[in-house]
Amino acid sequence: MPLILAVDDSPSMRKMVSFTLAGAGYQVVEAVDGQDAYEKAQTQTFDLVLTDQNMPRLDGLGLTRKLREHPNFKTTPILMLTTESSDLMKQAGRAAGATGWLVKPFDPARLLEVIKKVIK
């Protein structure tokens, strides 16, 4: 069963994401911010990382950068969930090593559609 790391500092967004994913048969580990996610990534590998951008302690870009330095996460898909879809943001995401982005607000169907594309 594919294992997904869902990172968001908002409990309701986290719940919605993990509920959606669990309902679709994925296994989900939640993290409350980038730092928490990074710590969880030390002991576990994931098939996909879904991360919010704006979070306390460590933001989505920072998390992506740190994960890409970790041998286990060289090729893991990392999707950024962001409200900012500006080119600047996309460039920053790309530079950090993200796989792609998904604009918030999104609905559960959209989320699953994207995930299906990156998880084999």
Add this chain to the structure above:
Amino acid sequence: MTEGHQESGGGDSFDLSQFYQIFFEEAGENLDLMEQMLLNLNLETADDEELNGIFRCAHSVKGGAATFGFADVAELTHQMESLLDRLRRHELQPNPMMVDVLLESADASRVLLARHQTGDTSAPPSNADLVRRISELAAGGTPAPAAVPAPAPVVAAPAPAPVAAPAPVAAAPGARQLEIRMGPLERPDQVDGIKDLFRDIVGLGSVTEVASDRADTRVFHASTSSSNDDLLDLFAFHVSREQVNIREMSAAATSWTDRDDPPPGAPVAPAPGFGFFEGAPGVPTGAASSAAPVEVTEVRPAAKASVAKPAASPVAAQPEAATIRVAISKVDQLINLVGELVITQAMLAQNSQALDPAANQQLMAGLADLDRNTRDLQESVMSIRMIPMSIVFSRFPRMLRDLASKLGKKVEFVTQGEATELDKGLVEKITDPLTHLVRNSCDHGIEMPADRVAAGKPETGTITLSAAHQGGSIVIEVRDDGRGLSREKILNKARERGLDVSDQMSDGDVWQLIFAPGFSTAEVVTDVSGRGVGMDVVKKNIAALNGTVEIDSSEGYGMRVSVRLPLTLAIMDGMSVGVGDEVYILPLSSVVESFQVKDDAVNTVAQGSRLVKVRDEYMPVIELEKVFQVPRYDGGKSGDIMVVVEAEGSRVALLVDELLGQQQVVVKNLETNYRKVPNVSGATILGDGKVALILDTSTLVRRSRH
């Protein structure tokens, strides 16, 4: 991944409403946090951390509101976010006006959220003026104060008023004439709100809809001086950026601002609102990048990664408040069950007293263990309901800030002992009385700055709110360094009102006078502290919680009001008394003394009322036997024990047969199980399984007055 996942979880039928509750709570917390941070914000020295924190609060609420479909909340918080974004980027210097507007917006967001939460479908309050002020501040301007003092109720706002003027409207200087195409849209009506945006946001310009060549696309002509980016941001709540095309009508018809968008009319795939970076790690093979390929020159050399530092030791993991949310009903159920357990345990303990300790040694040891464990369990369960006083205290800084500026006073607010915990039920009930006391301090206690300086005091007054545990109770104090109570004024006022007072009264007794109904010494009745309906209500509310209020004051130096409350309402220290075969419980906090009465100490006066003389003081006698019509089977020997109880400042002597002892009792509500019974505040189950009524001393005292 196996086939068929999507069917099980996704789809349009996915019900987001199951997350509403958690979102409402989260949004509320975010708004509270934001308010707190705004109030603590030092405008000159605001650092990135603070500004980012405040921004994040608005950002989170906006994100959630947009996701869960609360467009009005999302729109308002979006405006707040824009202003905060410029602040955190140091493009603007924070000023008090911004703090005011943001605080107001947070309030307005709460109102909107509450409407969604309660399913209120009446006309929503208009936040147009607020939105205008935020956006003007965000644009670096100084907005005119609120157009209307009170949030004017929307008087049947004509739904999306069709803009009368034909496009393009007479262009304002610098305004551009734009054609805005939105589509393809799943539901064309999803962009109805665009017209409202132009109507609500002053200075945005004007818009009018024109005929579209496609059913799933809507076309608007707008006259505005806003940038495309700003417009796209505004539209983002109705339609995703990718579905919007903006072009200047004066420019060549083909110069589309979104360079990678196909020209209108060309068949386009629905914009997905997501994309992958070509060549990035983890990109699915063959997944067409649905976004413009982004040129990125910086490529991380592989070598750099391999020199990765040894998994940067995660900083001593900041402890997160690991909490879970549980419905209060579950906690109450747990408390109830533990209450039952305590009773069963007490019954076992009582029954076991009849057993021979030597022959039943093991059983007795087990029962002793059970006793200890039950008590521990009870304490732990009770502590679940305990919440810190900071929950109550946190509402005061804002209130005082508003109040002080309204009154033209300078007040500093200090809190102590915010971590002190109190039963949730009590916290809810103590909030109003405390609010009243704090308001009083600010309104009547603290003097105007000039008066303070004249009196040799610092210009800024101080109001201190403190909480501390003392034995089995919690003591909450409201202190101020204002003018204090005036003995003269209170006595004069009392005489005016025909109260029986004398100049020889002790200070303590004089201060108690302000608890009399309708008593106010304020020379000017302000709209803040009302018209003297207050202190009596405060006292009554606190008494209803088995609490007491004390006042200490020194004229010219300030006053202190101490509220003493039991830690919880679920357990009470009681004194059990026997009348006939019945057992009644008196709240220990109201028992003053008890004594055996001699016949000649009781006098019968008019209408059969009886008085007892205790140390030169006469007090009414209440015979519980008569109040509750306790039957006598043993020939009618009446009791001769008096228990003096005090409530609402008066004392009465209750005549009972015997004193049975003191014990902790688990309070059971009578109303939920039966109905309200006069003179009884609740019931409890005794160790032997019998039910005993808990007496309501305040109604008994009141009864004696008639």
